[in-house]
Amino acid sequence: MGLRLRLRPNERIIVNGCVLTNGDRRNTITVSSFGQVLRGKYVLQPEDAKTPIRRLYFTIQMLLISGCDDKMLRHASKLGAFVFTHMEDDDERADLLQAMDMVHLRDFYKALVKLHPLLELGQEAEEATEVPSELEAENQAFHAAVQERMTSKSMERAHG
Known part of the structure; x- marks a missing residue:
C-alpha cells in the first residue's frame, strides 16, 4: 500500500516537482510508487x-x-x-x-x-x-x- 493523502478543499501538494491543487471537496489520493511529495502546509x-x-x-x-x-x-x-x-x-x-x-x-x-x-x-x-x-x-x-x-x-x- 502506498502513501495515502487526505486533501482538504483547494489544498496544494507538490509531487516530483509538479504542483497539484485539489478541487472544491475533500479527497483522498494514494501515491502508489515512490515519489517526492510535499504538502502545501510544509512549503x-x-x-x-x-x-x-x-x-x-x-x-x-x-x-x-x-x-x-x-x-x-x-x-x-x-x-x-x-x-x-x-x-x-x-x-x-x-x-x-x-x-x-x-x-x-x-x-x-x-x-x-x-x-x-x-x-x-x-x-x-x-x-x-x-x-x-x-x-x-x-x-x-x-x-x-x-x-x-x-x-x-x-x-x-x-x-x-
Missing part, C-alpha cells in the same frame, strides 16, 4: 527564508522538489553545521541532527517534517545571526543552480 516561500534555520529548511525543500546532486547535498550539510553551532537547546540540536541524517539518506520529506517545528523557535535570536559571506555566496549559487535545473526540466517537458 516555505523564498522570501520567508530569512533566518539560518529557514534557509536550511528552504534548501532541503528545494532538494526535494528539484532533485539533488552531491554539490547540493554538501551545501545543505554546511548550512546544517552552521545552524547546529548556533543552537543552544539540546532537544533542538537533536532534532536538527536527526533531520540532517534524513537529508544524507535523501529522505528530504522526513527531514522537513523534523525541521518544521523548529522554524518558529528562537526567531529573534536567529534573525540576528549573520551567515558567513562564503556560505551566503554558496547559498546564492545553490539557488541559481536549482532555478536552472527547474527551468531545464520545464523545457524538457515542453519539448518532450
Whole structure:
C-alpha cells in the first residue's frame, strides 16, 4: 500500500516537482510508487527564508522538489553545521541532527517534517545571526543552480 493523502478543499501538494491543487471537496489520493511529495502546509516561500534555520529548511525543500546532486547535498550539510553551532537547546540540536541524517539518506520529506517545528523557535535570536559571506555566496549559487535545473526540466517537458 502506498502513501495515502487526505486533501482538504483547494489544498496544494507538490509531487516530483509538479504542483497539484485539489478541487472544491475533500479527497483522498494514494501515491502508489515512490515519489517526492510535499504538502502545501510544509512549503516555505523564498522570501520567508530569512533566518539560518529557514534557509536550511528552504534548501532541503528545494532538494526535494528539484532533485539533488552531491554539490547540493554538501551545501545543505554546511548550512546544517552552521545552524547546529548556533543552537543552544539540546532537544533542538537533536532534532536538527536527526533531520540532517534524513537529508544524507535523501529522505528530504522526513527531514522537513523534523525541521518544521523548529522554524518558529528562537526567531529573534536567529534573525540576528549573520551567515558567513562564503556560505551566503554558496547559498546564492545553490539557488541559481536549482532555478536552472527547474527551468531545464520545464523545457524538457515542453519539448518532450
